[in-house]
Amino acid sequence: MADRAALQTQLERGIAALGLAALGLxxxxxxxxxxxxxxALLERWNGTYNLTAVRDPAEMVTRHLLDSLAILPYVQGQTLADLGTGPGLPGIVLAIAAPGREILLVDSNGKKVRFLREAIRALKLDGVxxxxxxxxxxxxxxxxxxxxxxxTLADMLGWGGHLLAPEGVWLAMKGKRPDDELPGIPAGFALRGTHVLNVPGLDAERHLAVLGRA
Structure with a gap:
């Protein structure tokens, strides 16, 4: 296991760099x-169940925790569904960072869902x-x-568009800006904005496409 104090320092510095406190978050x-x-739980389970390709604990902090926290300013409402959540990204991170809403984590992979249920139990995540x-x-x-x-935006809205409340917001986390996917947005939905996500310590592009009902 990695040195927890070092990981805590990395995470705290990353959270500060995200500027969440300045936004009142x-x-x-x-x-x-x-x-x-x-x-730590993900790291332990990953050795047996291969839940994520990221193995290094410090990289997990950057690529999983801080990457998920970067969308916190755009999260709204009292209910949230995280589709294709894998090992709980960003859903579990958001549940810890902004508790109080009902969260549904959805994945088709049985071993990942078993991990999610253990994480919910071990971390005492109410409403998840x-x-x-x-x-x-x-x-x-x-x-x-x-x-x-x-x-793709077309596929995710085609499969899960029925889950979005009339005034709801859809947060699609992407690497590169998804300009080539925009023409495929199904009728009844519209792009509200695209935002660059500056994830501390991550040397890769991150964008957030925000969509809603047209």
Whole structure:
């Protein structure tokens, strides 16, 4: 296991660099420790279940925790669905950083859902549920939907557009700016904006496409 104090320093510096406090988005007491508990749990399970290609703990802090926290200013509403969540990215990170909303974690991979349920139990994440399902089979409507490296905009909205509440917001996390995907946005949906995400320590492009109902 990596030195926890070093990881805590890295995470705290990264959170400060994101400027969340300046936006009035102060993380709750104990959030940094719980985020590191989640990272440690993911690291342990990853050795057996291969939940993520990222193996280095410091890289997990950057590529998973800080990358997920970068979208926090755009999250809204009281209900959230994280589609194709994998090991809980960004859903579990958001549940720790901004508790109080109902969160549904959706993935079709059984071993990842088993990990999610253990993480929910171990981290005592109230209001968070994990379901093993294809996106198109999920029911309900949500104020906010997140999807990280999940599919093209056309596919994710085609499969899961029914889950977005009338005034809801869809947050699609992308690497490069998805200009080539914009013509494929289905009828009934519209792009509200595209934002550059500056993830501390990450030497790669990150963009957030924000969509809603037209």
């Amino acid at each position: 102060n993380l709750p007491d104990g959030a940094v420790q719980r985020l590191l508990d989640y990272q 549920r994990a379901v093993q399902s294809r996106v198109e089979d999920v029911q309900g409507q949500f104020d906010c939907i997140t999807a990280r490296a999940f599919a």
